[in-house]
Structure formats: structure tokens, C-alpha cells
Amino acid sequence: MANFIDIHTRKGRSEPKHYKTTLFHGEALMLGLNCLESGQKQSVHTHADQDKFYLVVEGRGTFTIGSREQEAGPGTVVWAPQGVEHGVRNDEAVQLVLFMGMAPPPAKKRTGEPG
Amino acid sequence: MANFIDIHTRKGRSEPKHYKTTLFHGEALMLGLNCLESGQKQSVHTHADQDKFYLVVEGRGTFTIGSREQEAGPGTVVWAPQGVEHGVRNDEAVQLVLFMGMAPPPAKKRTGEPG
Numbered sequence: 001m002a003n004f005i006d007i008h009t010r011k012g013r014s015e016p017k018h019y020k021t022t023l024f025h026g027e028a029l030m031l032g033l034n035c036l037e038s039g040q041k042q043s044v045h046t047h048a049d050q051d052k053f054y055l056v057v058e059g060r061g062t063f064t065i066g067s068r069e070q071e072a073g074p075g076t077v078v079w080a081p082q083g084v085e086h087g088v089r090n091d092e093a094v095q096l097v098l099f100m101g102m103a104p105p106p107a108k109k110r111t112g113e114p115g
Numbered sequence: 116m117a118n119f120i121d122i123h124t125r126k127g128r129s130e131p132k133h134y135k136t137t138l139f140h141g142e143a144l145m146l147g148l149n150c151l152e153s154g155q156k157q158s159v160h161t162h163a164d165q166d167k168f169y170l171v172v173e174g175r176g177t178f179t180i181g182s183r184e185q186e187a188g189p190g191t192v193v194w195a196p197q198g199v200e201h202g203v204r205n206d207e208a209v210q211l212v213l214f215m216g217m218a219p220p221p222a223k224k225r226t227g228e229p230g
Contacts, residue, residue, distance in 0.1 A: 003180040003194045004187055007170075024194045026166035029144065029218035031192060051141035055122075055170070055214060057190070065118045072119055075172070077146060077214070079118045079139045099170060099192070103144035103218035 007057055011035050011097055018042060030105030034088075036061070036096040041089030047082065052102045054078040054088065059096035061088045122172055126150050126212055133157060145220030149203075151176070151211040156204030162197065167217045169193040169203065174211035176203045 005023050010033055012019040019035040034042065034054070044064050054063070060073045064087045065080055072078055080086035090096040120138050125148055127134040134150040149157065149169070159179050169178070175188045179202045180195055187193055195201035205211040 003183070003199075004178075004185055005192050005194075007190045007192060023192055024166075024168065024196075026194075026196045026218075028164075028197065029166035029168070029216065031168055031194070049143075051139075051144035051218075053139065053144070053146055053216070063119075068118070070119055075122045077120050077122060077138055079120075079141075079146070081139075081141045082143065084118075101144070101168070101216055101218075103141075103166075103216075 007033060007097070007099055011095075013037060013095070016040075025105055025108060028105070029101060029103045031099070031101045034098040034100055036088070036090040036098070038090055038093050038095070040096075042087050044085050044087035046085040047080075047102070049082055050102050050104060050106075051082055052080045052086065053100060054080075055099040057097040057099050059090060059094050060092050061096050061098065062091050063088045122148060122212070122214055126210075128152060128210070131155075140220055140223060143220070144216060144218045146214070146216045149213040149215055151203070151205040151213070153205055153208050153210070155211075157202050159200050159202035161200040162195075162217070164197055165217050165219060165221075166197055167195045167201065168215060169195075170214040172212040172214050174205065174209050175207050176211050176213065177206050178203045
């Protein structure tokens, strides 16, 4: 039973779009990693019915939450509740690693991964 | 709008029961911190309808998930899906700091905090 995952073993890189992977996908919650190389971004978007968080694991991100833009580094939790637009970009030289979660989870896909 | 919280600014200590605090409480997800001093534990329990995770931020925890017991250190995500019993104890000399989340969130309480 895979109930334990070391985040550092699941990091990855992807071009041109940033890397996403799912760690756990339950009935009420999905957890994953987002890894953004320097210059990559997750465009601002909104989930009408899902609460979402990011926790910065490595690097620094420039987050947009609603009308606010703010930088955050390791150990900071960023909260994007239902209906609030959010996005993040990596303006730094090093990779940005984000632990993230979304509730309720997106529908499971056959190909690609949510996040 | 408080959408950014540095975990390290929200750590605490409590005796005899371990410290718990809520970071964010949404419609679909609750996020918090659990801080266990050496020798403290969160007894094994089950949430029938809630998915829950812990992320070890500092220290090492000895987790029980179902019939399995396993240690985990910083950067490891521990997953306790709906209906699976779980608990954690701190057998180490230093404080154990856990970032945790639960979906759907517990009912809001007037006193005390969920988690």
C-alpha cells in the first residue's frame, strides 16, 4: 500500500509546459507536484468549485491570487479557494517545486494528469 | 486577504496534548499544522468520509496507516484515505512539525480547532 511518498523522488522536468504529476487521488482530495523551470508559468485560471493550495518546496514562485501578486519561498502555503483566480510563474534561475492539492479532486483522466 | 502563510511562523507547543492550528478552512478543504513534542502522539483514529494527508516539515514521525507502521522525515507525504485508520507519534528528541489537510473539512467549531 503506497501511502508514503518522498516528494523529492517524484520531481521532474517538462518542456515547454511545466511538469505535473499526481501523488494521491482520493474521493475527496487530490495531491500532486508541479515543477516549473525558470521562465515557466501556470496561467491564471479559476476552479469554480474546488479549493486549492500550493506549498513551496524549493525555489521561489510569483503567485497571482485574485488581484494580488506575491512572491513566496520554501515553507509558504498559498491558498486559492473556490472561485478565486490563481496562477504562478517562476522568475528565478532555479526550478520551482510546488506540492499542491485540490478538493474535490478533478475527474480522473485516462491520459495526462490533473493539477 | 491572507492567502499566504509561512508555516514556520505558525508553529507552537502544547502540553499534554499536541499543538494544532488551522491555516485555512474552505468549503471543500481544511489545512493546518500539527506540532508534536518528543513523546507526544496523535492516537490512531479513522475518518469515515474524509481524505487526509500529512507532510513532514521538520523532525521524524512514526506513522500508523491501516495495519502498517512506518517512519517518515521531511519531504514525505503520508496519505490516509477515507476509512483508513491513521495516527502518528514522535519518538525522536526534536519537535515533529506536520503540515496536514483534510477534505471535506471538519465542521467549524466555536472553540478548539479541528485536525
